[in-house]
Amino acid sequence: MKHIGVGSCCALFASLLIGLPLVFAQSSASSLAGEPVRLTVAPNVSSPIAMKTLPKAVCLLHAEGDSDVAHSFKVFANDEGMIRFQVRPSAESEQIARLAVDCAAGAKSSTFELELRSNAVPTLGMPAPQPDVRTPQPGDVIRPALTEAEAHALSGEELVQRGYPVRPDEQQAPEAFAAWRQAVTKAARRVDARQVANPEVQHGRRIKATLETETPNWGGFELKASAGTYDLVEGEWNIPTANYEANSHTYSALWVGLDGDHLTDLLQAGTEQDNQDLNFGFFHIYVTTYYAWSEFLPIQPTEMELGNFAVSPGDLLYSEVWVGNAGQLPSLSGLFGIAFLEDVTRGESTYVYTCRGLTLNNNCTSLGQVNVGGSEAEWIMERPTVGGSLPDLTDYYEVYVNAAYAQQPNFTWVPYSAANNDQILMFNGNDLLSMVYPWGTSEMLFYWDNWH
Secondary structure (H helix, E strand, O other): OOOOOOOOOOHHHHOOOOOHHHHHOOOOOOEEOOEEEEEEEEOOOOOEEEEEOOOOOOOEEEEEEOOOOHHEEEEEEOOOOEEEEEEEOOOEEEEEEEEEEEEOOOEEEEEEEEEEEEEEOOOOOOOOOOOOOOOOOOOOEEEEOOHHHHHHOOOOHHHHHOOOOOOOOOOOOOHHHHHHHHHHOOOEEEOOOOEEEEEEEEEOOOOOOOOEEEOOOOOEEEEEHHHHOOEEEEEEEEOOOOOOOOOOOOEEEEEEEEEEOOOOOOEEEEEEEEEEEEEEOOOEEEEEEEEEEEEEEOOOOEEEEEEEEEEEOOOOEEEEEEEEEEOOOEOOOOEEEEEEEEEEEOOEEEEEEEEEEEEEEEOOOOOOOOOOOOOOEEEEOOOOOOEEOOOOOOOOEEEEEEEEEOOOOOEEEOOOOOOOOOEEEEEOOOEEEEEEOOOOOOOEEEEOOOEE
């Protein structure tokens, strides 16, 4: 199925900029933010673009003058106002593709202009995009690199208190320990996650199909509870590069999580690659965004993008999801659903805490707590629900997930390949969309097969 939207510019803002002041949603004239950004990008090559907009803004990127909601692309600015996406023109042309980026943050709104020339040779007036290099800031919090001795000698709880992820057992889970050690023996900037709701996208529970091994929205491996419950799940992968389909908006998301199959709760975190085709007539521009997200059902009914945690295709991403208390080891009786993500390539990490119960006076309580039984642990490539339907699956080609282990409350580490696992294939009717293959004790290979 394809996700098709309709509507005018007003409908676009009203439906996509949810949570922003109504005056912006209805306004047809936003302030013009300076001179256009003018760049030359190579044809048939993905070029990363970083633009300065409004801090903490929600932005819509579209062809200038095209107000159709189906032809717009949403991006979120970080606390410094930077938005990041990639563009790939389909052909060389001297004609200029003009795009508008409509941004809103609180009571402020601005439109930023972007002009793109598709050519392998930049010009003085339209240079190639510059590398996105962040300048260190005085307020940056740096998690120091552990020495080999510290990685082995510090207690598990002391490590978590210092902001490191949960340490896997070196004997029971050697591949997971190696991935963890690679991350923690490098310094990393601690990033404020700042979750931003993306109301159109829902990472839902597994949709049942006729066969237990098939589903239209999930593909991957799932550990069942027959060997006991799980309070933590982890995995590591290089963020896949998205390929393109003309005249479509496509989505694919890779995550690790607890529960969600036959259950009302689902705690998950991962990365996503979404692609939009913008047709300018003289060529197409495929726009792609890569980002990290988390979601905790039923507390959070939609995707929560991590606005300050930047990722890029090819980056090595290490992720852990568990239930526990802040600064303590996993426990299914803990107050929080916790997600830890580290971009090992970029040297940045973040913790996401979501209260399982009611928050009173800014304190998380156990009142009305969502039960996370931990009867399932998953490593999933998903076709998320968008606008109430399942969209085309972004062509991610292939991606390996390794260090795929889950921890049980008795501190036993179990690989995804244990005897009680399910191998799930993503089908749309009779059409296979995404495959997963066992690739060793703790590694699996996901392989894209079709859009829809």
